[in-house]
Amino acid sequence: MDFVPEIVIFNPHKKTWDGDLFLKRMVFRGNGELSMNHDPPNQAIRWTKGAVIDEAGQTASAYVIKNMNGNTFMFFEWKSGDYTNRHMRPYYYVLKKSSF
Secondary structure (H helix, E strand, O other): OEEEOOHHHOEOOEOOOOOOOOOOOEEEOOOOEEEEOOOOOOOOEEEEOOEEEEOOOOEEEEEEEEEEOOEEEEEEEEOOHHHHOOOOOOEEEEEEOOOO
16 A cells, blocks of 8 residues: 555555555465465565564564554565665555455
């Protein structure tokens, strides 16, 4: 849905990020497996309660679930090279819960 520098900036009625979003979908499976976009699960990326662990990138990214206006949103820290190499604060991907 969006990519924001801070969670409090998110407005479900107005997109903040002007460009295309890289992360469009995350599927959390019951055994810690995680798929991003439409890729199969990556064994180096696992999820636990409140965090996504990326063994290859050596990061742990927190996520927060919030209910707003009857919808469920996940705010996921995006620890890209800006974070790991340039020591910048991570932005947050905002994804809306859906069922399929």
